Amino acid sequence: MSGSNVENAMIPVTRPSMPEFETYVDMIRPLWESRHLSNRGEHVRALEEELEQRLHVPHVSLLTNGHLALETAIDVLGLTGEVITTPFTFASTTHALLRKQLTPVFCDINPIDYTIDVNQIEALITERTSAILPVHVYGNVCDVEAIERIAKRYGLHVLYDAAHAFGVRHDGRDIATFGDLTMFSFHATKVFHTIEGGALTFQDDRFVHAIHQAVNFGITGPETVESVGGNAKMNEFQAAMGRCNLARIDIEIDKRRRLVERYDERLRDAPFLRLNIRNEQTTSNYAYYPVLVMSGRGGRDRMMETLAQNGILARKYFYPLVTDFDCYTFDAIVPNATYVSDRVITLPLYPDMTMEMVDRVCDVILEGGNE
Numbered sequence: 001m002s003g004s005n006v007e008n009a010m011i012p013v014t015r016p017s018m019p020e021f022e023t024y025v026d027m028i029r030p031l032w033e034s035r036h037l038s039n040r041g042e043h044v045r046a047l048e049e050e051l052e053q054r055l056h057v058p059h060v061s062l063l064t065n066g067h068l069a070l071e072t073a074i075d076v077l078g079l080t081g082e083v084i085t086t087p088f089t090f091a092s093t094t095h096a097l098l099r100k101q102l103t104p105v106f107c108d109i110n111p112i113d114y115t116i117d118v119n120q121i122e123a124l125i126t127e128r129t130s131a132i133l134p135v136h137v138y139g140n141v142c143d144v145e146a147i148e149r150i151a152k153r154y155g156l157h158v159l160y161d162a163a164h165a166f167g168v169r170h171d172g173r174d175i176a177t178f179g180d181l182t183m184f185s186f187h188a189t190k191v192f193h194t195i196e197g198g199a200l201t202f203q204d205d206r207f208v209h210a211i212h213q214a215v216n217f218g219i220t221g222p223e224t225v226e227s228v229g230g231n232a233k234m235n236e237f238q239a240a241m242g243r244c245n246l247a248r249i250d251i252e253i254d255k256r257r258r259l260v261e262r263y264d265e266r267l268r269d270a271p272f273l274r275l276n277i278r279n280e281q282t283t284s285n286y287a288y289y290p291v292l293v294m295s296g297r298g299g300r301d302r303m304m305e306t307l308a309q310n311g312i313l314a315r316k317y318f319y320p321l322v323t324d325f326d327c328y329t330f331d332a333i334v335p336n337a338t339y340v341s342d343r344v345i346t347l348p349l350y351p352d353m354t355m356e357m358v359d360r361v362c363d364v365i366l367e368g369g370n371e
């Protein structure tokens with residue numbers, strides 16, 4: 001490739017990581033014989049076991065996507081009334097609550113790692129509160145100890161949205177093991193993916209059958225339908241992709257780590273940026289590279305434009321806040337979340353990105369950033 005091609009090539013914000021084509025074909029070839037394409041086939045069962053080992057958690061249930069995993073978790077926990085959650089998240093988290101006729105109560109985030117501010121949760125608890133739904137945003141771990149203490153004291157359920165946090169460990173313990181249930185997304189853009197897909201992880205045996213019923217119409221036998229379940233089954237092609245990707249996940253996370261270290265090295269001293277702080281107790285999965293543009297929304301938007309003019313497609317993730325979506329009518333007062341949302345850009349990051357590409361992004365930011 002000539003130098004000018006490299007200079008002009010577009011850099012997307014993310015790009016799904018893929019196994020070798022032949023590896024995937026070998027994995028799915030037997031399906032043409034067996035014709036067992038869905039309904040807890042060999043690959044779904046195998047991937048559940050492989051993930052239980054990988055995440056050091058007694059139970060993993062696979063679903064067709066992360067969003068339906070959230071809705072299923074809400075059903076299985078029997079949540080009612082109000083749920084305390086974060087405004088700094090993807091639409092799915094809040095939509096899941098509303099689609100299940102629950103009332104989201106927004107707790108502001110802390111300005112350090114952008115997860116739910118545990119010091120503000122208790123003031124929001126009422127007689128109608130049934131659960132807390134925090135998000136390990138960007139793979140940053142929530143204050144899981146404080147959340148557990150509050151949940152115990154008030155008898156609340158805890159459902160974690162860990163869509164960003166596959167493989168993250170906290171104090172040597174996998175993120176999949178906290179709360180009553182933890183949801184993962186295995187969408188193509190996530191660190192580990194099954195094209196589309198999701199999972200619930202948990203310790204309590206009694207959730208196994210409840211989830212199986214919820215994802216397959218409540219059918220429990222050839223002539224028995226025990227509950228009004230929906231359909232959220234993962235199929236064999238998704239699970240086969242997951243098995244191929246799981247075999248390479250450590251290599252992929254390591255590629256991400258090296259790119260993140262390069263970004264850190266290049267951007268650390270830029271006075272107009274604030275980088276994501278990674279906690280000492282946390283083993284990261286390097287899912288995203290968020291930076292805050294300290295001059296505010298105008299400066300952030302100008303930086304987005306400069307990046308776009310240079311073929312670099314960064315993302316304002318998350319802007320607007322869910323509390324400001326046109327489809328809602330909330331009037332939550334969440335100054336920290338608003339502050340971060342007005343300043344954040346997530347920079348391109350994916351395993352196949354090259355160091356030269358990281359340098360190109362950094363060059364554009366460092367040259368244009370002080371305007």
Ligand SMILES: *Cc1c(COP(=O)(O)O)cnc(C)c1O
Pocket residue numbers: 065066067068089090092093135161163164184185186187196197198
């Ligand atoms: C991706 C994502 C989801 C939804 O997962 P899907 O698999 O896309 O349905 C939920 N919450 C957060 C924070 C996400 O990033």
